[in-house]
Amino acid sequence: xxxxxRLNQHDLSDSDWDEFINAxxxxxxxxxxxxxxxxxxxxxxxxxxxxxxxxxxxxxxNMGVLGTNFLTWHRQFxxxxxxxxxxxxxxxxxxxNPEIPxxxxxxxxxxxxxxxxxxxxxxxxxxxxxxxxxxxxxxSVFQRSLxxxxxxxxxxxxxGTMNSASSPTDPIFFLHHANLDRIWAxxxxxxxxxxxxxxxxxxxxxxxxxxxxxxxxxxxxxxxxYD
Numbered sequence: 466x467x468x469x470x471r472l473n474q475h476d477l478s479d480s481d482w483d484e485f486i487n488a489x490x491x492x493x494x495x496x497x498x499x500x501x502x503x504x505x506x507x508x509x510x511x512x513x514x515x516x517x518x519x520x521x522x523x524x525x526x527n528m529g530v531l532g533t534n535f536l537t538w539h540r541q542f543x544x545x546x547x548x549x550x551x552x553x554x555x556x557x558x559x560x561x562n563p564e565i566p567x568x569x570x571x572x573x574x575x576x577x578x579x580x581x582x583x584x585x586x587x588x589x590x591x592x593x594x595x596x597x598x599x600x601x602x603x604x605s606v607f608q609r610s611l612x613x614x615x616x617x618x619x620x621x622x623x624x625g626t627m628n629s630a631s632s633p634t635d636p637i638f639f640l641h642h643a644n645l646d647r648i649w650a651x652x653x654x655x656x657x658x659x660x661x662x663x664x665x666x667x668x669x670x671x672x673x674x675x676x677x678x679x680x681x682x683x684x685x686x687x688x689x690x691y692d
Contacts, residue, residue, distance in 0.1 A: 583624030
């Protein structure tokens with residue numbers, strides 16, 4: 466199986482960006498084949514609704530819900546999106562490059578995608594904050610620390626659509642979560658014996674999801690890597 470390499474968005478060429486943006490655009494509109502872009506957005510909205518609480522995708526303290534499947538669900542979500550996109554997802558290393566990637570900050574594109582932003586760079590996570598969040602060696606503690614820490618900070622910093630249940634409407638969502646997935650993959654190398662305990666749980670819901678937690682624990686088995 467050929468391995469797809471997910472690249473740092475900072476290293477993409479103009480033609481790479483054109484290819485990514487064109488691929489995103491091809492998933493929009495009523496004529497787009499299934500799963501269309503709107504289906505991924507709808508799935509994420511459902512995951513954050515009362516109906517999706519049992520999926521345990523996000524930690525919602527007010528609802529008494531722990532994001533037990535936060536990292537595994539989003540890994541599968543990105544994997545399904547990448548397969549539909551037809552090209553490798555780039556990732557946004559917001560510690561190394563804390564500004565929004567310029568090619569995804571074009572006003573014309575944002576209007577076309579119905580994306581609203583309320584950018585506040587002061588909310589972005591710092592290197593020290595991230596290091597403290599990835600220090601735990603137990604998976605459940607690491608996952609919760611990362612979810613409620615750097616993950617949430619970036620969503621808040623971008624604001625607008627990204628700070629809502631329909632956050633995947635903004636394509637930067639996928640670059641942000643690809644970076645979280647990369648951070649988890651690096652953490653796994655250092656903590657190979659620390660994994661989710663619910664290996665046989667089915668990630669909800671089909672057809673975009675519908676696989677066991679155990680099947681998404683190794684990115685090599687999914688056919689991709691990070692540069």
